[in-house]
Amino acid sequence: MSALIEAEGVSKSFGGLQALTECSLSVPKGSIAGLIGPNGSGKTTLFNIMTGYERCSDGEVRFDGESITGATPEKVFGLGIGRTFQITRLFFRLTVLENILVATQRHEGWLRSVARRAGSAAERRRALEMLDFVGLAGLASSPAGNLSYGQRKLLELASLLVADPAVLLLDEPTAGVNPTLISQLSGRIRDLNRAGKTFLVVEHNMEFVMGLCHEVTVLHQGRTLVSGTPDQVRSNPAVLDAYLGGGDDDDDF
Amino acid sequence: MKARLPARVLLVAVGIAILGLFPLVFSNPTDTSIAEFTLIYMVAASAWNMFSGYSGYIALGHAVYFGVGAYALTLLANHLGFAAGWGVFALVPVAGIVAGLVAIPTGLIALRARRHTFVVITIAFMFIFQLAASNFGFTGGTSGLQPPTPLWSAVAYNDHFYYVTAIVLVLTVALSWLVRRSRFGLQLFSIRDDEERARGLGVRVARVKLSAYVISAIPVGMVGGIYAYFLGQIFPQFAFDPLFDLSVALMAFIGGLGTVFGPLLGALVLESLQQYFTVQSGASQVYLIIYGGLFLAVILLLPRGVIPSVEDLVNRWRTRGAVQDRAREEGDGGRPADVVKAAGAR
Secondary structure, three states: OEEEEEEEEEEEEEOEEEEEEEEEEEEEEEEEEEOOOOOOOHHHHHHHHHHOOEEEEEEEEEOOOOOOOOHHHHHHHHHEEEOOOOOOOOOOOOOOHHHHOOOOOOOOOHHHHHOEEEOHHHHHHHHHHHHHHHHHHHHOOOOOOOHHHHHHHHHHHHHHHOOOOOOEEEEOOOOOOHHHHHHHHHHHHHHHHOOOEEEEEEEOOOHHHHHHOOOOEEEEEEEEEEEEEOOOOOHHHHHHHHOOOHHHHOOOO | OHHHHHHHHHHHHHHHHHHHHHHHHHHOHHHHHHHHHHHHHHHHHHHHHHHHHOOOOOOOOOOHHHHHHHHHHHHHHHOOOOOOOHHHHHHHHHHHHHHHHHHHHHHHHOOOOOHHHHHHHHHHHHHHHHHHHHHHHOOEEEEEEOOOOOOOOOOOOHHHHHHHHHHHHHHHHHHHEOOOHEEEHHHHHHHOOOOHHHHHHOOOHHHHHHHHHHHHHHHHHHHHHHHHHHHHHEEEEOOOOHHHHHHHHHHHHHOOOOOOOOHHHHHHHHHHHHHHHHHOOOOOOHHHHHHHHHHHHHHOOOOOOHHHHHHHHHHHHHHOOOOOHHHHHHOOOOOOHHHHHHHOOO
């Protein structure tokens, strides 16, 4: 299977701190890939580089074979890569429906965007469909700031879906979400995957990752440690060391 | 929504009628002069709000565009040999365009920063322009410039300016309303709430912010031009006035930041009060104390501004009515205390 989105040899340093060292990650088209690793291992940094929020010092990011290294987040989204944030970000003073309508961008001229009313009938219908899909249709007209934490995560997902991206990058979708919503969320991800969407999920919830992902990559101290099926990763001694400590690192003391 | 539309249309029609009839009813030049200054600030507050209110970037340097408009109109009228009279008003749109053009580079620079840094940069621009106008030869330095003075009768003198400003006001408010309901407006609001996320959803933030900034500078430049022509003279201190920036921002805050009519209400109240006190007491800066007091009162009592707070009240009152209706339908209307409690609990 060809890779839809991939990072190759990506390095990034913040001043003296080497956050990523020659990381490589490949997400095959139509798969659900997982990215795990201990806190501070560079998962979100890699995410940010892949979605244009940060620039890498070295390496390349490719989408569908084309280099997108250093593209702006707006451009990355326009190409069909949607992302959510670790700490959920919404437009709190806009309504739930308006939150979704923001994402229904067309590549339209500036003058048209001033003259056209926000949300055509078709866009509203589609936005409501997406809200229905995540189970928030009843809250369409309430301010997004009134939603519960779990509902915010779902709204964040819905507002990506309305733009119909080819690949979705989810940064810790289950953090702070109750178990019922987690199972709803993984159900939705499976539905979408069956419909052809590709996913890359950063997670700490092992049960969620191992149950959902076809392939898991482990980051440790800014390097890719292993890549493989959930079973391979689970039984890899290097992964256990990374999570539980021990091994070579401790001998140095 | 549909049912509320006629009420709004009626309100706008009444507003335009009052706007049109005011000088006929209050023909005293003292009154029309107050009205003219009020209209100028209504335009400025409404235009400022189109950028700062909608995008959340508080600009405190729109005096730059006010002053540029004032100087542009004066310089063009003098150098192109415009005869004093109606003809000079043809330069008002030109003053707006010049201000818009100046807003492109200044906006580009200021919008590289966010929040407090952005505010400080816009203030800095205001002082840079004030200093420049005081020192350049073509602006007349500190002694300023005089545009041609029309030979209209003293009684009807103000009315000419009043009606031209009224037209600019109607156009500005129409534009503000158009932007607020447009896709462009939604993009601005998304930037106000979370710019990073807006980028992640494909909003081309740099372009959206700059174009809103330029759009908001144009009406400010237009009324700057009218202001210079109305006063018959222009100095750097009045053209690039820090108090202009504070006033305009305060007007929008008091009326309701990000609403279409809030800034109009704020300007109507504050500017007419200021002019009234200036005329009454002769001490032109007394109004600043009143501004401060009003601002404190609004921040404490109606933190989101008058219009949103009143809207909330109306909505609460409406839903209370609806709850009562529902309760009555369910045969529950005999216990008003519960109904009120239910409505209050919302």
